[in-house]
Amino acid sequence: MTSGLWELVLKGVWVTIQLLVCSALLAAAVSFVVGVARTHRLWIVRFLAGFYTEVFRGTSALVMIFWVFFVLPPAFGWQLVPLWAGTLALGLTYGAYGSEIVRGALNAVDPAQREGGIALSFTPWQRMRLILLPQAVPEMIPPFSNLLIELLKGTALVSIMGMGDLAFSGNLVRLALQESAEIYTYILLIYFVIAFLLTRVMRGLEKRLKAGVGKKPDSKTRAPEPVVVEAVR
């Protein structure tokens, strides 16, 4: 491979990382807003949040991407920059999965803690901010770590829309060289390295957060629970 082609791949890596960071931030915001809303005391808030989760988990990320690229612009007159269109589709979809993680972790906090907050006459928001979230967030990190890997894999989907990410650069190089084994092996390896680094970072984060509540991190790496619907109970 020539250095020009490598440059193409590096540009692809950069686009993938930008897209990953943006959509991860959006997904995190959606996860917390919707996840917390699902534990709200008003049924209508819970219902709307639950509806959001069901719809966005129910559909396919790639179909979402098509929808955001082709249906939103004529319908609402927006023409999004591809990066934002990709961020929107991925952030909303993976945010729905993330909201399940947030809800699960909040529900897993010992109910006595909530009662303790009531006894101290905290407002619901104070209880959430001062008691529930500090205990729940460290527990969310391992599943969020898995979700982040799934999101990384999901970013490759934008290449179908012609966005110049890592997967797309692989296709360009294949066309240029008329040879596929080598370039796709490199592309897969780069994704793997990024995934490995992300896991490392998340594990470090888990360690720090758990130290903050006086716990030890999980000794084993958990089985990744990817974009899997843990049936709502």
Add this chain to the structure above:
Amino acid sequence: MNWDWSAVSDFMPDFWKGLLVTLQILVIGSLVSFVLGLVWALLMRLPTRWVTWPVGAVTEFVRNTPLLVQLFFLYYVLPEWGLTFSALATGVFAIGLHYSTYTMQVYRAGIEAVPVGQWEAATALNLPLRRTWTAVILPQAVRRVVPALGNYVIAMLKDTPMLMAISVLEMLGHARLFSQEHFQFTEPLTVIGVAFIVISYLASLLLRALERRLAH
């Protein structure tokens, strides 16, 4: 927003064709992932590192890299190696392989959840190893893993549109083709979006019913 019902009815024949292909991918892909996942899980229990290390590394690699790129790899590289399959066959294998790296962990958890007393009873009765697996351990493990496997089938459903990228005409492939021919994007894309939501919702209801039955 302008919605054209006639575009919906024009698209429906293509939709059914696409749905059929999607379900084909899902059923065969699931079977491939169930079988391969079990093979990986059993290989990982062998006492020799010569097997567990490569199997562990390859499955870890496949699990942590995008299915889409794996599809490209198999679709473009296999013919270079003189192995030609249809796009559909390649896609089904790729998706089954990808998901087998998840199902293997489901099986592992299921096998590890069988109480150690069951192994001990099998030893006490002198059952041969193979018989212990087939008559005692696996039947109990499989019951435990059905709900988790079902969840992966639903997850796989939502990854089937990726096969469109290697020219398989499943639901999204048909929607795109129709859109390009008629220059109507909203209707076909919305129809299949709703279809995915409905199918995965029905599937999760079915799964919960199955789970309840297995719990007894």
Add this chain to the structure above:
Amino acid sequence: MPTDTLPNPEKNPARSTGELIRLEQVTKRFGDHTVLDHLDFSVDAGKHVTLIGPSGSGKTTILRLLMTLLKPDEGTITVDGEQLFPAPDKQVREVRKKIGMVFQQFNLFPNMTVLRNITEAPVTVLGMSKDAAEERARELLELVGLTDHLDKHPAQLSGGQQQRVAIARALAMRPQVLLLDEVTSALDPELVAGVLDVLRDIARSTDITMLCVTHEMNFARDISDQVLMFDSGRVIESGPPEKIFSEPEHDRTREFLSAVL
């Protein structure tokens, strides 16, 4: 009582007499903790031997070593003149056929019916025909008083019934030695008697060698020919039950008995 379904000295003249089980200089460690320390120990054919002692004294470890669920760190184990440890796998499988075990937690196979739990091993290990195995299973179920439950699954039975099925399952293999590992510890108190009665019957009417770890001292007194008092991985006292229970020699035995009786 259909005693003909069980090993019987008159009908099995080939059966060995004299020493059946022998442990020589057996040591077992778990990490830094030595559970059995150069233990020598033997049991004669047809005897009913009860191991008593505080928990952690190594009683259960002996049963688990004999069942090959554990491997000793040192020493040799011989059963019926053939070495069980150290021995090649094939020989272990052969020798192990002479031994059956009943567990504290029953360990029935939950995916099989009661009948299949009992016939599974005779058919696949001993190569018995399915009919013969079922016939024998029925006789054994009659012996343990559970003929009405053949087609049920273990989860549908009470703990006491499950344990009786487990006894039948172990006997179906016609073992020479039956290992009983705290078989009533996991049972509700009102279910203990039924299980012990079955075991008393078996002890009385057969020549099967029994090695029993139990906290039921009355049961131990009833069925045992010999009682061994364990402490810290050693036999500190042994003898017939009358002697051990009424006039123990060792202080530790006296302490232990006054705590449990």
